[in-house]
Amino acid sequence: MNEPHERASRDALADVATRAVRAGGDYLAGEFRNGRVDGEYGSDDVKAVADHEAESRVLAVIREAYPEHALHGEESGRVGESRYEWVVDPLDGTNNFASGLPSFATAVAVLRDGDPVVSAIYEPLPDTLYVARDGAGATVDGRPLATGSDVALGNGTVSFVVGLPAVRDEALAARADTIETALDGRCKRVLNTWSPCVDWGLVARGSLEGIVCFHPDVYEQHAGELLAREAGVVSASREGLYVGAGDAETRDELLAVVDGV
Template sequence: MAHQENIPFTPSGKSFTAVAINTAAKAGEWIKSKLGSHTTLSLKYSPQDLVTEVDKGSETMIRKLILTHFPTHSILGEEGVEPGPEASAKALTEMSGAEYLWIVDPIDGTTNFVHGFPFYTVSIALAYKGEVIVGVVYDPSRDELFVAEKGKGAYLRGKPMKVSGEAKLTDSLLATGFPADREGALPLNMAGLQHLAPKVRNVRIAGSAALHLAYVAAGRLSGFWEIGLNSWDTAAGALLVQESGGQVTDMEGNPYSLSIRDIAASNGTIQQDLLQELKAAATIGS
């Protein structure tokens, strides 16, 4: 990406990226204005999987803005899908034939939003024939907009992003999450955490997969892994990491695709070591 270092990122017109940026920014600012004033709180898949009227309002806003510009495109949004991994997989399969598919998480980090913890984001990705070509993650708390276009790099505040340079796990700062699936995914993730924590510099768990991935892309984290995620959690963030020079795979090392639920992302240098340790943890935990 060296040839891009001094080239500012300036999307224009009604390009896909410009619409994604504008939509994420408008939704993010609206979400921020609702902080501390949500009136409904419902449980989805588990007591830890929350939704508010702000999530639903944000998704409605995002859908309207996208369809205003691209009325023939399809949209897969978290709040339009029934809770649970089976429903998520079914929804993605049903829309897999769409030429242009927008994949939206109106608030990634709803629990943080509910508690006023400033680590939540709007995630918007666009896939063309199943391949993500645009990814935008907007953090309204810090007014940070992470943007990636397939083959054109990734940017923060208009400047190119680059993954971190750590070459060893012992020097690495990792992140993970506590999945909403308390029966299946959580014990697996906890096994990975217990196994990896003594082998790395430290681990962070801040509650937004999309923002964790954006931080890997920006070089703030060396790597991130989590079991049991959905396409709207990862689509935009995965492209950010890839376009910043990093690597995103499943736990077997297969390249990222929208159907992947168990994800490992890193600066690329530590990827094989990270995968090796996660496999060891799964063996120990089984």
């Protein structure tokens, strides 16, 4: 497939991804404002009815446009086989949603042969939409997005994302606590919002100085990592670890903190 066709394909995928996250996010905004949250409350997570309802709306948009593509929803699991796979987080920040905290998003990433080529993240309450296309940049509400912060790490804020695989493993959870303590000693504030996609947007905009993800969940990581990369975030990845910042110096400082644990 030649480059013009590749570009057109990315644009078409991005259009569907945008409509899909808006379908899920608009539903969530209405439910949040109604103040009624039904679900199962566990010690490390919440499974709300809204997760399933939002996912069904997201998947309906995708299936209508690309019935032959594979789907990987956080609530419904993997369905189908294709070189294209849609990874869906219908409600990133369920604990916040259930607690009445206005920090949550709907996210979609499109993988081609396992690599993300398009992502969309929608925060319905502020009506903020992030879209990224592999090799073609990122936008926020249609405007080109470029990261960068002139705040030194010692005076800055860093997001720390701990995925459920680490939360539910005693040894990994202990290591996560140690990393968070080390980060707290290096920067002004460590942000732990339980809504990673919201944090990814802030990093991509340059509002946060960096992000450290420890055994993150794929449902947010694919979408957020592509958004960050296309916005200009400089990163390093290892097994179970992602570190990103607006410049290489800050990234390396964060890596040194983690390596020192």
